[in-house]
Amino acid sequence: MTLGTDTMTSNITGEPILKVEHLSMKFGGLMAINDFSFEAKRGEITALIGPNGAGKTTVFNCITGFYKPTMGMITLTQKRGEHHLLERLRDFEITKIAKVSRTFQNIRLFSGLTVLENLLVAQHNALMRASGYTILGLLGFPTYRKASQAAVDKARYWLEKADLVDRADDPAGDLPYGAQRRLEIIRAMCTEPELLCLDEPAAGLNPRESAALNTLLHSIRDEGVSILLIEHDMSVVMEISDHVVVLEYGQKISDGTPDHVKNDPKVIAAYLGVEDDEVEEIAEKLDEGTV
């Protein structure tokens, strides 16, 4: 839903692109997320971290429309200054209209389609318009032929970035794991998103694949696309993210630069599991500057 178009464009880096306010999600009696608020800034890589079961993927599913949040407001501000309230859009509209696209924790590729076809399916809406909702395309109008060529070119551009050109005509299910991860990311990029949400992109990757992923993510950020990612692997988080939000039991416990978060005693306690009084102790010591 468009709230109104500001005349002022807000494509300056540092403006918030995604604003999550007082987000709560309840599954029956279980409060998966409780009054969670954070901001992701345009042009940055924001990481959402937390122990297992903290509610990271639930937050993702709320942002991308796969769950309807019980409470709260999720606002996306586009480059042109349009605001969209994501909790009011249906899941496919969030990608189509609000330009937020996502990947999944367990890779969801179209394994029986070729790599190239996967990338063409991602450009469905643009191609649909160009083919006059199939009718003009069936009649052989040149607009569709041009658009489909452009779609292949765009797919080739991203295949080169992800180093997958040689595998373009193979079925997606035939790719090795790391390549499937990269393919899922570039498939999401083919929808031309402004915000890319990645759910544990580095899970299960070997060090070399992990490095290839980092290069890909950096090149995506250089295109001006903001990234929001969930990650377990702290080395990846600390290396690539500009901003880290920490979630535990559905609540935010820390928010800031990677260095700030790394030294936050609450985060240390959440990850290492310390007794509550010890947390206070550590906090006191930190205040005194003895640690």
Added chain:
Amino acid sequence: MTQSSASENLMGKALKEALFAGATAFGLFLLYVGIETYQNINNQLVWRTRWGMLAIFVVIAAVSRFLMVAFIVPHLDRRKLAKAKSGILEISDEKSFFHKHFLKIALFALVIYPMVSVMLAGTQGSLKYVDNFGIQILIYVMLAWGLNIVVGLAGLLDLGYVAFYAVGAYSYALLSEHFGLSFWVLLPLSGILAAFWGIILGFPVLRLRGDYLAIVTLAFGEIIRLVLINWTAVTKGTFGISGIPKASVFGIWSFDIGAANNFTKAFGLPMSSAYYKIFLFYLILALCMLTAYVTIKLRRMPIGRAWEALREDEIACRSLGINTVTTKLTAFAIGAMFGGFAGAFFATRQGFVSPESFVFLESAVILAIVVLGGMGSLTGIAIAAVVMVGGTELLREMEFLKHVFGPDFTPELYRMLLFGLAMIIVMVFKPRGFVGSREPTAFLKERKAVSGSFTKEGHG
């Protein structure tokens, strides 16, 4: 020394397995074959034994198991070993001329088929070949290709496809009876009406997935049939509608006997219904080609790719901004439309429609053809239709079987048995259907077929 002990070993093993197979066969067939019940003159149910027959069954099982273990399996193993040692790969990229030009050859054969059958069997004799084989098979090819869009491409299991066939047939029958519209007006109209019903069914149903969708579509098929039976004021119930007008050659020549522009009179041919059947053959061939053309074209459109993506992973589709509801609806509507075309054709060919033609068995046969052919593959489905429909038609011709099994034997009764047997055999040896691989719709460097082991069947 070792050689002979190994062969002795093998013989001993074969003997043991043969005895075991014999014992199993004995256990299995003791009650089925060994004992037979029948009614005597006093209408009493009595039983008699058939030990001879039972012995034959057991001996066949034991002997074939013995031969299998002792000779056939070692022979095959030796051949495989020899091949592996020689280092020649079995896979070769060279395709035979027939394989490469299969589609052109098949199309050419179809076009000359009526002429050849007229030449070989005479005008009147060709009726059987053109009508019973040609038209009958092509109707099923068209129906299966239509259902293929829904089941094979979009992965939505539809068990009530025959409902759209019925809508098409009754649309033609009723509209031509009440409004006197010609076949060429009603053909597209029947398709549109069937598509409309597809959408009406689709709206409430397509939020269901998998088994649930299958059950509801099955129910829809039955609802349509029951409405046709019970709404006697309009459909005349089980009596059906007869006297449905014949199709004309684009309104120029008619096949009605009394008409001034009668086809046979216009060309000075002897009176025969064969010409009408030949015309119908080319008509259904053209309709099939239309279905194939539209399917091939649509697969390369964004909508076709979205259908296939939907079959692979619906959630991923939604994450890419594809409206899955409209995508499913278009698949349902277009599949239903071809069902409607086929229905209109069926009505004009039979000249008579009744609810009996649209029972669940028809849906099951069409679905079986799609699955046997390999979901998504037009060629495979066409082959499956020829095998299944042509095969059952062929059974009617097997008069010589009466000499083997006695004069009471009616081969047609074993239609469904053979149908089931064929399905089991194909599913054991080719679990993905005759053509299991899929052709990609776009390629960067070279077009490589995607193996069936990667594609999914869809979940709803």
